Amino acid sequence: MLRLDRTTYDAIVAHAKRDHPDEACGIVAGAEGSDVASRHIPMINAAGSPTFYEFDSTELLALYKDMWARDEEPVVVYHSHTATEAYPSRTDIGLANEPGAHYVLVSTAVHGNSEGPVEFRSYRIIDGVVTEEDVSVDDTLLAPAEQ
Amino acid sequence: MPIEVRIPTILRTYTGGEKAVDASGATLSALIDDLEANHPGLKDRLLDDGDLRRFVNVYVNDEDVRFTGGLETVLNDGDQVVVLPAVAGGV
Numbered sequence: 001m002l003r004l005d006r007t008t009y010d011a012i013v014a015h016a017k018r019d020h021p022d023e024a025c026g027i028v029a030g031a032e033g034s035d036v037a038s039r040h041i042p043m044i045n046a047a048g049s050p051t052f053y054e055f056d057s058t059e060l061l062a063l064y065k066d067m068w069a070r071d072e073e074p075v076v077v078y079h080s081h082t083a084t085e086a087y088p089s090r091t092d093i094g095l096a097n098e099p100g101a102h103y104v105l106v107s108t109a110v111h112g113n114s115e116g117p118v119e120f121r122s123y124r125i126i127d128g129v130v131t132e133e134d135v136s137v138d139d140t141l142l143a144p145a146e147q
Numbered sequence: 148m149p150i151e152v153r154i155p156t157i158l159r160t161y162t163g164g165e166k167a168v169d170a171s172g173a174t175l176s177a178l179i180d181d182l183e184a185n186h187p188g189l190k191d192r193l194l195d196d197g198d199l200r201r202f203v204n205v206y207v208n209d210e211d212v213r214f215t216g217g218l219e220t221v222l223n224d225g226d227q228v229v230v231l232p233a234v235a236g237g238v
Contacts (some may be wrong), residue, residue, distance in 0.1 A: 025234070043234075052237035057204045057211045064231055073156075079236060092236035095202055097157045 001134045002076065002102040002122040004028070005141035008040045013118055015042045016080035016106040020113050023053040024106075028076035029067050037075040037102070045079075052091075053079045076122075078104035085109070086119040088130055096125035102133070150178060150222055153229040161186040170228075175205065176218040178228065193230065194218075202233040 004012075008028055016024045025045050028037035041063060046056035055063070067073060077098055081089075086105035088096070096103060107119035124131045149169035154162050162168050168186065172178030183190035193203055198218070205212045206229040212220045222228070 023237075027234075047235075047237075049237070052235070054233055054235035057213070057233070060204060060231055060234060061206050061209060061211075061229060064229075077234060081238070084238060089236065089238050091238070095233065095235050097155065097232035097234075099157060 001136055002037070002104070003136045003138055003141065004037055004076075006137055006139050008037060009120070009137045011040050011042070012078055012104065013106060013120065016108050016118060017111075017113050019045065019080065020108040021050045021082045022048055023050060023080050023082060025053040025055065025077075025079040027063065027074045028078070029070070029072040030075035032071050032073045035075060039072065050082050074098050074101045076104050077101045078106065080106045080108055082108050082112075086121040088123055088125060093125055093128055093130060099126045104135075150224065150226050150228055152178070152182065153227070155231055157232060158189060158192055158230065161189045161192070172222055174218065174222060175207065175212055175220045175228075178222055179218070202235055204231045204233055205229070206231070 015026060023045055026042040029039040029041060030036045043055050043059060045053045047054045084107065086107035088103060088105060103123045103125050105121050110116065120135060122133050122135045124133060149171055151167050152170050153167050154165065159165065170178050170181045172181050179190055179193055193200060199205060207215060207220055207222065207226055
Protein backbone atom coordinates (compact mmCIF):
# COMPACT_ATOMS: atom_id res chain seq x y z
CA MET A 1 0.00 0.00 0.00
CA LEU A 2 1.11 3.53 -0.73
CA ARG A 3 0.57 6.07 2.07
CA LEU A 4 0.71 9.74 1.21
CA ASP A 5 0.05 12.82 3.27
CA ARG A 6 -2.73 15.08 1.98
CA THR A 7 -0.37 17.92 0.98
CA THR A 8 1.76 15.69 -1.22
CA TYR A 9 -1.27 14.00 -2.78
CA ASP A 10 -2.87 17.36 -3.58
CA ALA A 11 0.41 18.69 -5.01
CA ILE A 12 0.75 15.73 -7.39
CA VAL A 13 -2.84 16.15 -8.58
CA ALA A 14 -2.35 19.91 -9.03
CA HIS A 15 0.83 19.29 -11.03
CA ALA A 16 -0.96 16.84 -13.33
CA LYS A 17 -3.83 19.29 -13.91
CA ARG A 18 -1.47 22.22 -14.49
CA ASP A 19 0.56 20.41 -17.16
CA HIS A 20 -2.43 18.87 -18.95
CA PRO A 21 -2.58 18.11 -21.91
CA ASP A 22 1.13 17.30 -21.60
CA GLU A 23 2.18 14.53 -19.26
CA ALA A 24 3.43 15.71 -15.86
CA CYS A 25 6.11 13.79 -13.97
CA GLY A 26 8.02 13.84 -10.73
CA ILE A 27 9.24 12.02 -7.68
CA VAL A 28 8.51 11.86 -3.99
CA ALA A 29 11.74 11.09 -2.21
CA GLY A 30 12.08 9.59 1.25
CA ALA A 31 14.69 8.27 3.63
CA GLU A 32 16.40 5.19 2.22
CA GLY A 33 14.62 2.02 3.32
CA SER A 34 11.82 3.90 5.08
CA ASP A 35 9.11 3.63 2.38
CA VAL A 36 7.96 7.04 3.65
CA ALA A 37 7.24 9.50 0.83
CA SER A 38 8.30 12.79 2.36
CA ARG A 39 9.76 15.20 -0.21
CA HIS A 40 7.83 16.03 -3.37
CA ILE A 41 9.96 17.07 -6.33
CA PRO A 42 7.98 18.03 -9.43
CA MET A 43 10.13 17.57 -12.53
CA ILE A 44 9.95 19.13 -15.98
CA ASN A 45 8.81 16.77 -18.70
CA ALA A 46 11.71 17.24 -21.12
CA ALA A 47 9.66 15.50 -23.81
CA GLY A 48 6.94 18.17 -23.45
CA SER A 49 4.46 15.69 -24.88
CA PRO A 50 0.90 14.45 -24.29
CA THR A 51 2.05 10.88 -24.87
CA PHE A 52 5.56 10.67 -23.42
CA TYR A 53 7.51 11.83 -20.41
CA GLU A 54 11.19 11.90 -19.64
CA PHE A 55 13.22 13.69 -16.99
CA ASP A 56 15.91 15.91 -18.50
CA SER A 57 19.19 14.01 -18.16
CA THR A 58 21.05 16.86 -16.42
CA GLU A 59 18.18 17.43 -13.99
CA LEU A 60 17.98 13.68 -13.41
CA LEU A 61 21.60 13.58 -12.28
CA ALA A 62 21.14 16.63 -10.05
CA LEU A 63 18.05 15.03 -8.51
CA TYR A 64 19.81 11.76 -7.73
CA LYS A 65 22.94 13.45 -6.37
CA ASP A 66 20.74 15.50 -4.07
CA MET A 67 18.94 12.36 -2.88
CA TRP A 68 22.24 10.52 -2.32
CA ALA A 69 23.53 13.45 -0.26
CA ARG A 70 20.40 13.22 1.92
CA ASP A 71 20.42 9.39 2.11
CA GLU A 72 17.16 9.35 0.23
CA GLU A 73 15.71 7.26 -2.55
CA PRO A 74 12.72 7.67 -4.86
CA VAL A 75 9.74 6.33 -2.90
CA VAL A 76 7.20 7.45 -5.53
CA VAL A 77 7.76 7.94 -9.25
CA TYR A 78 4.68 9.56 -10.77
CA HIS A 79 3.44 10.70 -14.13
CA SER A 80 0.13 11.56 -15.70
CA HIS A 81 -1.81 10.13 -18.58
CA THR A 82 -3.81 12.86 -20.23
CA ALA A 83 -6.01 10.91 -22.65
CA THR A 84 -6.03 7.39 -21.24
CA GLU A 85 -6.63 5.59 -17.97
CA ALA A 86 -4.22 5.63 -15.05
CA TYR A 87 -2.64 2.31 -15.90
CA PRO A 88 1.01 1.79 -16.91
CA SER A 89 1.55 1.46 -20.67
CA ARG A 90 3.87 -1.13 -22.14
CA THR A 91 6.53 1.56 -22.46
CA ASP A 92 6.00 2.61 -18.85
CA ILE A 93 6.49 -0.99 -17.77
CA GLY A 94 9.56 -1.51 -19.95
CA LEU A 95 11.21 1.63 -18.60
CA ALA A 96 10.33 1.14 -14.93
CA ASN A 97 13.80 0.93 -13.42
CA GLU A 98 13.18 1.60 -9.74
CA PRO A 99 12.10 -1.74 -8.30
CA GLY A 100 11.66 -0.23 -4.84
CA ALA A 101 9.39 2.61 -5.92
CA HIS A 102 5.65 3.03 -5.99
CA TYR A 103 4.71 3.98 -9.54
CA VAL A 104 1.83 6.44 -9.40
CA LEU A 105 -0.33 7.16 -12.44
CA VAL A 106 -2.72 10.09 -12.48
CA SER A 107 -5.22 10.38 -15.31
CA THR A 108 -6.47 13.83 -16.23
CA ALA A 109 -8.39 12.44 -19.21
CA VAL A 110 -11.85 13.34 -17.86
CA HIS A 111 -11.49 16.85 -16.46
CA GLY A 112 -8.19 18.10 -17.93
CA ASN A 113 -7.08 21.39 -16.37
CA SER A 114 -10.48 21.88 -14.72
CA GLU A 115 -11.78 21.14 -11.27
CA GLY A 116 -13.01 17.63 -10.75
CA PRO A 117 -11.72 14.29 -9.64
CA VAL A 118 -8.78 12.50 -11.23
CA GLU A 119 -7.96 8.83 -11.38
CA PHE A 120 -5.04 8.29 -8.97
CA ARG A 121 -3.59 4.77 -8.83
CA SER A 122 -0.38 3.17 -7.63
CA TYR A 123 1.58 0.14 -8.78
CA ARG A 124 4.66 -1.89 -8.11
CA ILE A 125 6.50 -2.67 -11.34
CA ILE A 126 9.18 -5.32 -10.91
CA ASP A 127 10.76 -7.25 -13.78
CA GLY A 128 7.90 -6.27 -16.05
CA VAL A 129 5.23 -7.46 -13.63
CA VAL A 130 2.63 -4.86 -12.63
CA THR A 131 0.86 -5.17 -9.28
CA GLU A 132 -1.70 -2.57 -8.32
CA GLU A 133 -1.83 -1.49 -4.69
CA ASP A 134 -4.13 0.60 -2.52
CA VAL A 135 -3.49 4.28 -2.02
CA SER A 136 -4.16 5.71 1.41
CA VAL A 137 -4.25 9.49 1.75
CA ASP A 138 -3.68 10.18 5.39
CA ASP A 139 -4.70 13.54 6.79
CA THR A 140 -2.89 12.79 10.03
CA LEU A 141 0.50 12.35 8.40
CA LEU A 142 2.65 15.39 8.86
CA ALA A 143 2.92 17.49 5.76
CA PRO A 144 6.50 17.68 4.57
CA ALA A 145 8.23 21.02 4.67
CA GLU A 146 7.89 22.91 1.43
CA GLN A 147 11.11 23.14 -0.49
CA MET B 148 43.99 5.35 -9.29
CA PRO B 149 40.80 3.66 -10.37
CA ILE B 150 37.66 5.23 -11.72
CA GLU B 151 34.62 5.00 -9.48
CA VAL B 152 31.44 3.90 -11.21
CA ARG B 153 28.14 4.54 -9.46
CA ILE B 154 25.70 1.71 -10.14
CA PRO B 155 21.92 2.25 -10.03
CA THR B 156 19.70 0.05 -7.85
CA ILE B 157 18.33 -1.90 -10.82
CA LEU B 158 21.82 -3.04 -11.87
CA ARG B 159 23.21 -3.89 -8.45
CA THR B 160 22.34 -7.53 -8.99
CA TYR B 161 25.46 -7.52 -11.18
CA THR B 162 27.69 -5.97 -8.52
CA GLY B 163 26.72 -8.05 -5.53
CA GLY B 164 24.63 -5.19 -4.22
CA GLU B 165 27.46 -2.67 -4.33
CA LYS B 166 26.39 0.93 -5.00
CA ALA B 167 29.72 1.78 -6.56
CA VAL B 168 32.54 -0.26 -8.05
CA ASP B 169 36.02 0.58 -9.28
CA ALA B 170 36.97 0.06 -12.89
CA SER B 171 39.58 1.25 -15.35
CA GLY B 172 39.79 2.23 -18.98
CA ALA B 173 41.13 5.01 -21.19
CA THR B 174 37.69 5.52 -22.74
CA LEU B 175 34.13 4.83 -21.68
CA SER B 176 34.08 1.92 -24.11
CA ALA B 177 37.15 0.36 -22.47
CA LEU B 178 35.71 1.03 -19.02
CA ILE B 179 32.53 -0.85 -19.91
CA ASP B 180 34.60 -3.81 -21.13
CA ASP B 181 36.49 -3.76 -17.84
CA LEU B 182 33.20 -3.65 -15.92
CA GLU B 183 31.92 -6.59 -17.94
CA ALA B 184 35.03 -8.62 -17.10
CA ASN B 185 34.33 -8.27 -13.39
CA HIS B 186 30.53 -8.07 -13.47
CA PRO B 187 29.34 -10.22 -16.35
CA GLY B 188 26.04 -9.16 -17.84
CA LEU B 189 26.43 -5.48 -17.10
CA LYS B 190 27.58 -4.56 -20.59
CA ASP B 191 24.40 -5.82 -22.19
CA ARG B 192 22.34 -3.63 -19.87
CA LEU B 193 24.31 -0.56 -20.95
CA LEU B 194 24.79 -1.19 -24.66
CA ASP B 195 22.53 -2.24 -27.47
CA ASP B 196 24.14 -3.10 -30.81
CA GLY B 197 27.38 -1.48 -29.69
CA ASP B 198 25.81 1.85 -28.72
CA LEU B 199 24.69 3.23 -25.41
CA ARG B 200 21.08 2.30 -24.80
CA ARG B 201 18.65 5.15 -25.43
CA PHE B 202 17.25 5.06 -21.91
CA VAL B 203 20.49 4.63 -20.00
CA ASN B 204 22.31 7.80 -19.01
CA VAL B 205 26.04 7.77 -18.30
CA TYR B 206 27.77 10.78 -16.82
CA VAL B 207 31.49 11.45 -16.51
CA ASN B 208 32.23 14.11 -13.91
CA ASP B 209 28.58 15.23 -14.11
CA GLU B 210 28.56 15.56 -17.92
CA ASP B 211 26.16 13.41 -19.93
CA VAL B 212 28.47 11.47 -22.25
CA ARG B 213 26.08 12.08 -25.15
CA PHE B 214 27.61 15.56 -25.20
CA THR B 215 31.22 14.50 -24.67
CA GLY B 216 31.81 11.85 -27.33
CA GLY B 217 29.66 8.95 -26.20
CA LEU B 218 31.55 5.70 -25.85
CA GLU B 219 34.73 7.41 -27.04
CA THR B 220 34.67 9.84 -24.12
CA VAL B 221 38.21 9.94 -22.69
CA LEU B 222 38.61 8.97 -19.06
CA ASN B 223 41.31 9.84 -16.58
CA ASP B 224 42.26 8.38 -13.24
CA GLY B 225 40.04 9.72 -10.52
CA ASP B 226 37.11 10.49 -12.82
CA GLN B 227 33.67 9.78 -11.49
CA VAL B 228 31.25 7.85 -13.65
CA VAL B 229 27.55 7.63 -12.84
CA VAL B 230 25.09 5.30 -14.54
CA LEU B 231 21.42 6.25 -14.22
CA PRO B 232 18.49 4.76 -16.07
CA ALA B 233 16.22 7.39 -17.61
CA VAL B 234 13.02 8.10 -15.76
CA ALA B 235 10.66 7.98 -18.69
CA GLY B 236 7.60 6.37 -20.16
CA GLY B 237 4.92 6.82 -22.72
CA VAL B 238 1.74 5.57 -24.23
